[in-house]
Amino acid sequence: MEFTKVTEKVYYLINDGETDRPVLGYIKGDKYSLMVDAGNSKNHVEKFNSCIEKLNLRLPDYVAITHWHWDHTYGMHAVTGKTIACEITNEQLNVMSKWQWTDEAMKNRLLTGEDIEFADTNIRKEYEGLQGIKVVPADIVFKNDLEIDLGGLTVILKNVISPHSKDSVIVYVPEEKVVFIGDAYSMNYYNNCEYDPFKLECFINVLKDLEFDICLAGHSSPINKTEIIEYLNLQHEKIQAKNK
Numbered sequence: 214m215e216f217t218k219v220t221e222k223v224y225y226l227i228n229d230g231e232t233d234r235p236v237l238g239y240i241k242g243d244k245y246s247l248m249v250d251a252g253n254s255k256n257h258v259e260k261f262n263s264c265i266e267k268l269n270l271r272l273p274d275y276v277a278i279t280h281w282h283w284d285h286t287y288g289m290h291a292v293t294g295k296t297i298a299c300e301i302t303n304e305q306l307n308v309m310s311k312w313q314w315t316d317e318a319m320k321n322r323l324l325t326g327e328d329i330e331f332a333d334t335n336i337r338k339e340y341e342g343l344q345g346i347k348v349v350p351a352d353i354v355f356k357n358d359l360e361i362d363l364g365g366l367t368v369i370l371k372n373v374i375s376p377h378s379k380d381s382v383i384v385y386v387p388e389e390k391v392v393f394i395g396d397a398y399s400m401n402y403y404n405n406c407e408y409d410p411f412k413l414e415c416f417i418n419v420l421k422d423l424e425f426d427i428c429l430a431g432h433s434s435p436i437n438k439t440e441i442i443e444y445l446n447l448q449h450e451k452i453q454a455k456n457k
């Protein structure tokens with residue numbers, strides 16, 4: 214199943230490596246529902262919404278963004294519900310909302326380092342016409358963290374230190390013991406694939422302190438707390454060995 218229920222009130226749409234579509238989450242409160250990440254395009258959002266509708270669930274009232282990267286944000290203009298991003302994410306959304314989407318402008322951004330080859334390649338695969346790309350800032354902006362009551366269910370958004378990007382936000386659902394971490398666990402592709410051991414250690418500690426059973430990462434299948442921490446400890450050891 215592409216759209217999967219992980220707990221009583223949490224679902225997700227599986228990631229798709231074909232055009233680098235990340236996992237999209239769905240958290241169902243008694244009053245409101247919240248989507249995690251906005252996907253990489255209108256088509257991606259439509260696929261998500263059709264899964265929701267098939268199960269007779271309500272379309273998202275809110276959409277929380279885990280970080281600014283295109284695959285998590287370029288569907289923002291097409292979602293139902295208010296989009297929520299942390300301040301640092303929104304700054305970059307504002308910058309990208311002014312980008313031109315011509316072949317020349319895209320090539321130029323690769324030269325200046327504003328964008329990266331991997332994103333460029335996948336954007337061209339996801340979009341038949343580059344003019345279909347629309348980048349918009351968020352409706353609601355928060356600093357550090359934000360708690361939302363969805364009715365019988367709390368969602369906590371928290372900007373954490375992460376090796377992936379400085380705007381990394383985790384979406385934590387304490388009652389369901391689920392956490393969405395976006396790409397916060399991985400390296401920084403926008404800075405020569407730097408994998409900062411200190412930031413990784415900080416992120417591992419964030420996870421250690423959090424009570425959860427299921428972790429949903431941006432581009433892979435759900436794993437449990439022990440598995441994600443073991444995996445990240447191993448990554449940390451590898452970086453340390455390389456830096457010696």
Ligand SMILES: [Zn+2]
Nearest residue numbers: 280282377396
């Ligand atoms: Zn990312």
